[in-house]
Amino acid sequence: MWKDWVRPFVRPLPQWSAVGVVPAAPLVTAALRWDGQAVDVTADHTVASLHPLTIASSVDGGARPVLEYRDGASGRLLGRLQLVRDSSLAAGVAPLAFYRVEAGEHRCLAWPLRPWNAWLQNRGMAKHAASNHLNMPPAAAQQLMIAYLCPRPVVLVSVAAEEHRNIFPMDLIGPLERSGLYSLALRSTNVSEPVLRDVRKVALSHVPAAMKGMVYKLAVHHRQPPQDWNGLPLPMRPSREFGIPVVAGALRIQELALVHSQIIGSHTFFLARTISSEDREEAAQLHHTAGFHQAYRRRRHQALPEA
Ligand SMILES: Cc1cc2nc3c(=O)[nH]c(=O)nc-3n(C[C@H](O)[C@H](O)[C@H](O)COP(=O)(O)O)c2cc1C
Incomplete structure (x- = not known):
């Protein structure tokens, strides 16, 4: 004690x-x-x-x-x-x-x-x-x-081009409601950054909290993309409009058309329009919050369930 x-x-x-x-x-x-x-x-x-x-x-x-x-x-x-x-x-x-x-x-x-x-x-x-x-x-x-x-949702971002495929976690994302746009801030050194600027579309898999371990493992793909989709440790399926592989067990899938990008310091800031949004299940979704926020809630017996 x-x-x-x-x-x-x-x-x-x-x-x-x-x-x-x-x-x-x-x-x-x-x-x-x-x-x-x-x-x-x-x-x-x-x-x-x-x-x-x-x-x-x-x-x-x-x-x-x-x-x-x-x-x-x-x-x-x-x-x-x-x-x-x-x-x-x-x-x-x-x-x-x-x-x-x-x-x-x-x-x-x-x-x-x-x-x-x-x-x-x-x-x-x-x-x-x-x-x-x-x-x-x-x-x-x-x-x-x-x-x-x-608390910010953690998603897996899928990108697919002829010679390049990738799926990696992001949490510097979110809507800019009044503009109708959705934003993503991606470190400019990410291996898929030039591909995103070129193909101008991505799919986001909003994942259950229980997938945390898997999601963190996929952070290596920020530097090194996977060889092929079949080698991934989780079942995938094609997204509705773009046909980009997304997580089969995702709670929500969003398809985004990237309409703008600009470099701001360390990151490339992408703006997107939502092409489709598939809400599949209402359940605990993986999020990040500050450790001191969780401590604040814990003191009040309102801690968020740890993923
Ligand atoms: C859960 C999670 C979310 C992440 N979100 C972002 C993000 O939104 N933007 C970004 O540029 N990188 C993001 N990253 C990548 C990390 O900032 C880092 O670049 C990546 O893990 C590679 O780490 P390393 O530079 O130590 O190899 C995320 C990583 C993890 C594990």
Whole structure:
């Protein structure tokens, strides 16, 4: 018992928790606030790049808006990001606003655990810098965790061209509701990035939480595509319109036509129109949230089921 009390003081919380979420009512809401105005952007903001940490939204919140995350049930403030509009960026296909993250804070842990946990996490990241694929400055990594207060679905992205096929996990994805577009932020070094820009279509498999192990294994495909579809460790089937192989046991399949791409720092930001959306089953879907958000919920006996 005493170990449960002592543990947070000697070990950092995990940066991310992989959890199962039934995507019905939002657990956490997001609002953009500026000059006394507030607009709900729960389904209208996305991470466009990690380095520099950039948020995109269809909502123009002026030069210096604040992005606020609140618990969907209690309305309590969980965290906030101070944004600065980057007017040098524009998407062309839609009037999107891009914001650099200038600062951030969360309220999921009480003082002094909050700064202490951040210190422990930052020390861990510095120690494992070589294997840390995020490769972000510690302050930006902390701000990214705040952006994950809204649990983000993890999908498997399938791409198929004559000479190239791939399937890999992504979570820097999501709708920009007011523009009618869907976004994906893919590290520009990903082996399939040039193919995506060329074939301009992908299929997303939204997977059950129970598939976490398999999904993580497929992260190697960010660097090395599989030899053929048949060698994959999970049953596949063709998507409805494009005929791209997707996960047979997926809860939801989306087919996207990529209408725009631009490089923003470390990532290529793709914008897409949804061609088809097949909702097959309502069940716990694999999501990522911040470890401190899961700790907040655990203290209230509302922990999300770990995947
Ligand atoms: C669950 C999961 C989700 C990921 N989502 C994204 C993403 O949205 N965009 C991206 O560029 N890379 C994404 N990645 C890839 C990683 O950032 C990383 O590039 C990949 O795992 C290769 O790691 P390495 O550079 O250590 O070999 C994801 C990886 C995992 C395991």
